[in-house]
Amino acid sequence: MAAAAATAAAKGNGGGGGRAGAGDASGTRKKKGPGPLATAYLVIYNVVMTAGWLVIAVGLVRAYLAKGSYHSLYYSIEKPLKFFQTGALLEVLHCAIGIVPSSVVLTSFQVMSRVFLIWAVTHSVKEVQTEDSVLLFVIAWTITEIIRYSFYTFSLLNHLPYLIKWARYTLFIVLYPMGVSGELLTIYAALPFVRQAGLYSISLPNKYNFSFDYYAFLILIMISYIPLFPQLYFHMIHQRRKVLSHTEEHKKFE
Amino acid sequence: GKHVEILDAKTREKLCFLDKVEPHATIAEIKNLFTKTHPQWYPARQSLRLDPKGKSLKDEDVLQKLPVGTTATLYFRDLGAQISWVTVFLTEYAGPLFIYLLFYFRVPFIYGHKYDFTSSRHTVVHLACICHSFHYVKRLLETLFVHRFSHGTMPLRNIFKNCTYYWGFAAWMAYYINHPLYTPPTYGAQQVKLALAIFVICQLGNFSIHMALRDLRPAGSKTRKIPYPTKNPFTWLFLLVSCPNYTYEVGSWIGFAIMTQCLPVALFSLVGFTQMTIWAKGKHRSYLKEFRDYPPLRMPIIPFLL
Numbered sequence: 001m002a003a004a005a006a007t008a009a010a011k012g013n014g015g016g017g018g019r020a021g022a023g024d025a026s027g028t029r030k031k032k033g034p035g036p037l038a039t040a041y042l043v044i045y046n047v048v049m050t051a052g053w054l055v056i057a058v059g060l061v062r063a064y065l066a067k068g069s070y071h072s073l074y075y076s077i078e079k080p081l082k083f084f085q086t087g088a089l090l091e092v093l094h095c096a097i098g099i100v101p102s103s104v105v106l107t108s109f110q111v112m113s114r115v116f117l118i119w120a121v122t123h124s125v126k127e128v129q130t131e132d133s134v135l136l137f138v139i140a141w142t143i144t145e146i147i148r149y150s151f152y153t154f155s156l157l158n159h160l161p162y163l164i165k166w167a168r169y170t171l172f173i174v175l176y177p178m179g180v181s182g183e184l185l186t187i188y189a190a191l192p193f194v195r196q197a198g199l200y201s202i203s204l205p206n207k208y209n210f211s212f213d214y215y216a217f218l219i220l221i222m223i224s225y226i227p228l229f230p231q232l233y234f235h236m237i238h239q240r241r242k243v244l245s246h247t248e249e250h251k252k253f254e
Numbered sequence: 255g256k257h258v259e260i261l262d263a264k265t266r267e268k269l270c271f272l273d274k275v276e277p278h279a280t281i282a283e284i285k286n287l288f289t290k291t292h293p294q295w296y297p298a299r300q301s302l303r304l305d306p307k308g309k310s311l312k313d314e315d316v317l318q319k320l321p322v323g324t325t326a327t328l329y330f331r332d333l334g335a336q337i338s339w340v341t342v343f344l345t346e347y348a349g350p351l352f353i354y355l356l357f358y359f360r361v362p363f364i365y366g367h368k369y370d371f372t373s374s375r376h377t378v379v380h381l382a383c384i385c386h387s388f389h390y391v392k393r394l395l396e397t398l399f400v401h402r403f404s405h406g407t408m409p410l411r412n413i414f415k416n417c418t419y420y421w422g423f424a425a426w427m428a429y430y431i432n433h434p435l436y437t438p439p440t441y442g443a444q445q446v447k448l449a450l451a452i453f454v455i456c457q458l459g460n461f462s463i464h465m466a467l468r469d470l471r472p473a474g475s476k477t478r479k480i481p482y483p484t485k486n487p488f489t490w491l492f493l494l495v496s497c498p499n500y501t502y503e504v505g506s507w508i509g510f511a512i513m514t515q516c517l518p519v520a521l522f523s524l525v526g527f528t529q530m531t532i533w534a535k536g537k538h539r540s541y542l543k544e545f546r547d548y549p550p551l552r553m554p555i556i557p558f559l560l
Contacts, residue, residue: 205435210517 052084137182277318336407350424357428452509462488
């Protein structure tokens with residue numbers, strides 16, 4: 001879901017890429033875009049994020065070659081993963097102040113679901129850090145984000161190579177299910193440890209007359225993937241048809 | 255007479271042509287004529303406008319006062335299935351009233367079997383039930399006898415959204431307050447008395463504002479006037495805020511939260527406050543737009559602050 005959602009957030013920017021967000025107000029396309037200062041800042045932001053996820057990608061490869069196995073690679077990229085994924089919270093701010101024309105609600109949902117998986121599941125439940133499912137979503141996210149941030153960078157500079165656009169609207173077909181699988185398997189693996197430790201849970205009686213069962217909450221999260229994932233997935237497929245066929249037509253007239 | 259053609263706002267397809275329409279006919283009357291040829295689109299779900307992307311025309315607008323020639327071209331948008339405001343309000347308020355009582359009486363399958371139909375030993379739990387029930391009975395009665403709605407209907411999907419919100423939160427709060435393991439407020443009777451006072455004052459205040467707003471608008475009319483304080487001291491809050499009904503409503507729930515010392519109630523108050531602030535700001539903005547002489551001291555919902 002976090003993987004699916006983040007790619008589906010075809011968040012627009014100055015140069016204008018495809019927009020998968022629900023925040024697109026039909027009929028009122030203000031192609032104003034961010035000012036020069038905001039554009040410069042966004043280019044820097046997107047370049048830094050592209051670089052950050054490249055660092056994670058390289059880190060994974062190096063660790064794999066050094067260890068000779070693909071198990072427990074999480075530890076080798078734990079810090080940059082936490083840093084750059086958490087840093088994506090800035091994107092909510094970008095929408096809120098209007099330099100990126102996307103819905104604050106949609107962007108928040110996307111970034112928060114990623115941040116949730118990183119901190120509230122993987123970081124919090126140490127026992128799952130050695131699971132292979134973690135590698136599965138980390139790889140999916142890494143490839144997705146490298147493409148997504150370079151897509152934005154090039155769009156802002158008004159020079160978007162078709163390859164990047166193609167990659168962004170095609171690779172998700174494999175990366176989404178891959179990421180979702182990794183996320184669900186990781187949450188599932190965390191369940192017994194959450195139950196055992198009573199992690200993030202509070203029971204009655206207490207003076208705030210409140211209770212929270214993190215175990216049940218995680219199960220609800222897993223169930224929510226069922227309606228949400230297909231919607232996001234097919235939305236991206238629909239966007240793909242629109243964006244890539246539009247380019248084909250443009251090419252015809254050149 | 256004039257001619258009126260109605261086109262689909264999206265496809266520009268000609269949907270209806272009305273000839274010999276009285277120039278002083280209202281949009282409401284035109285909507286009724288349109289329904290005759292397209293009975294599935296009853297007037298409440300019609301949005302007619304002069305421009306496909308423009309604002310909806312009002313039911314009271316008169317044909318000859320519109321900037322059109324002998325043939326008026328109106329664009330139609332389907333607003334979707336509609337439901338009356340009264341129906342929505344009654345449903346969304348009856349739910350919490352009933353649901354809370356299910357928890358209060360500890361109906362089976364909520365708490366352990368040994369608690370079925372038992373009664374809490376804490377006075378505050380009984381008091382909370384009275385307050386919560388009173389609040390929703392008041393709302394139901396106001397919906398039936400006090401409020402004058404400027405819109406007749408809203409989209410059907412709203413009833414599902416609204417009921418989920420009200421019914422869901424009511425169940426969540428009621429579960430904890432009526433729980434066998436409920437912990438009464440830390441500062442005991444003092445806290446409950448203070449909270450009750452806040453609650454009662456705010457309920458009276460909220461009711462006073464509703465009555466004042468009702469008296470502002472004659473029955474059947476849709477006129478809008480600036481509300482002002484009356485002899486009733488509770489309405490003096492109009493000096494400081496545009497929507498004192500919302501201010502009092504938030505106050506009531508804060509009172510209830512203090513009374514029950516229950517986190518879900520506090521969260522419900524917070525969510526309600528957020529929504530009411532959005533509504534208050536919108537109302538405040540339209541007051542400012544419509545009335546040049548709107549009192550400058552007033553804030554939307556919280557005196558001096560918000």
